[in-house]
Structures are given as structure tokens and as C-alpha cells.
Amino acid sequence: ANQPTVPTVGNASTIYTQGFGGSQTSINTGFYLLGAPTCASLTASAGTFPFNATATVVNNCNISATNLNFAATGVLSSALNATASITAQCTNGDAYRIALNGGTNGTVAARQMTRTGGGGTVNYQLYVDAGLTTTWGDGTAGTTQATGTGTGNSQALTVYGVVPAQNTPAPGTYTDTITATISF
Known part of the structure; x- marks a missing residue:
């Protein structure tokens, strides 16, 4: 809600996509037995992965x-x-x-x-x-x-x-x- 309106193209539904490469994402993990570590303490990357985010703006x-x-x-x-x-x-x-x-x-x-x-x-x-x-x-x-x-x-x-x-x-x-x- 309250986002700027986005245009469709050619009076048809339009798919918007943003790709994120491995250099922009990472998974940081940590193991614990009794007390959970803070997020700030999880600094060692366990790997990177690419992904895409998509949204379809429907002509309506x-x-x-x-x-x-x-x-x-x-x-x-x-x-x-x-x-x-x-x-x-x-x-x-x-x-x-x-x-x-x-x-x-x-x-x-x-x-x-x-x-x-x-x-x-x-x-x-x-x-x-x-x-x-x-x-x-x-x-x-x-x-x-x-x-x-x-x-x-x-x-x-x-x-x-x-x-x-x-x-x-x-x-x-x-x-x-x-x-x-x-x-x-």
C-alpha cells in the first residue's frame, strides 16, 4: 500500500523483475546449545546464492x-x-x-x-x-x-x-x- 503507481506496457500485464547475484546475498549461520547468538555475531558466510524477485502489474x-x-x-x-x-x-x-x-x-x-x-x-x-x-x-x-x-x-x-x-x-x-x- 501507498507505493508509487507503476506503469504497464502496451495496455497489458507487465512483469517486473530484479535479479540479485551471489555477491549481493549470503547465508550466515551459527550453532548454539543453550543461548542463541546475536545476529551481529554471525559474520562468517556459509555461502552465497543468486535469486530473482518478480511482481506482475495487472492491467486492471x-x-x-x-x-x-x-x-x-x-x-x-x-x-x-x-x-x-x-x-x-x-x-x-x-x-x-x-x-x-x-x-x-x-x-x-x-x-x-x-x-x-x-x-x-x-x-x-x-x-x-x-x-x-x-x-x-x-x-x-x-x-x-x-x-x-x-x-x-x-x-x-x-x-x-x-x-x-x-x-x-x-x-x-x-x-x-x-x-x-x-x-x-
Whole structure:
């Protein structure tokens, strides 16, 4: 824990190896009957030996997200904006991309929240950028995926959500479930 992050090479698991030769290692031994000798008194080498230490850094990513909650409103006569975050923690040097699906009720190009208990929908969209010009999806229907390069530390990406002005549906709670998929 708390070591500097190490890079992988070519987005693949990478093996790090350090060799130690016989001049760098030795075995010191001592025999005793009643009282153990101190380590400092074991100065005579009983032999040397080479060995290798290896560690494999695995190409890996973890992902988590917060909920996107639009403010309560009575009439949808103007746009509602909200943000959430998706946090990716990927191995240092590994490229990744995050796709968002169309949700339970719509498509990546036309997302919809449905009223709990049925009977209405609210249109909304998710974006990669604060300017709300690039729709965050799965790369289809004119959408894009968020991309990045891992640092070994957590990296937060902002999800920008908008409910555009539209005909106001019946009062209630409207929800949708989006699945985020990270590829690396």
C-alpha cells in the first residue's frame, strides 16, 4: 500500500523483475546449545546464492458512480441541469474508455425517465462536456465514449445531465437506470 503507481506496457500485464547475484546475498549461520547468538555475531558466510524477485502489474480498472438527481420542479418550461461523477481507477499508463447505455427506457440518442407506477415519461440526455455538445453514450447514434489514461489513482469524470423544456407530464417521481461500462 501507498507505493508509487507503476506503469504497464502496451495496455497489458507487465512483469517486473530484479535479479540479485551471489555477491549481493549470503547465508550466515551459527550453532548454539543453550543461548542463541546475536545476529551481529554471525559474520562468517556459509555461502552465497543468486535469486530473482518478480511482481506482475495487472492491467486492471475499477469503476464507481454517483446518482444524477435533477431538482424537483412543477413545470418543465425551462431546462433542468444536474451533474454526477463516474470514478475510474486504472493501472498507471493504461488507456480506458467508458460507455453509457441508453438506460432502461430509451436509447443513447433519446433517453427517457419513466414515472414510478407508470403513466408518463420525461426526456433527458447525458453529456461528456459542460458545454452540452457531446452526447455520452456507447459510440453509436452520434454519441461518444469518455476516454482517459490511468494513473493508478482515482480519476473522477463529470456526467452532465439535462432535462430539456418539454410538455410537463403527470406529477410523480421519474427514474431511469444507466449502465456504465469501462473497457481497457
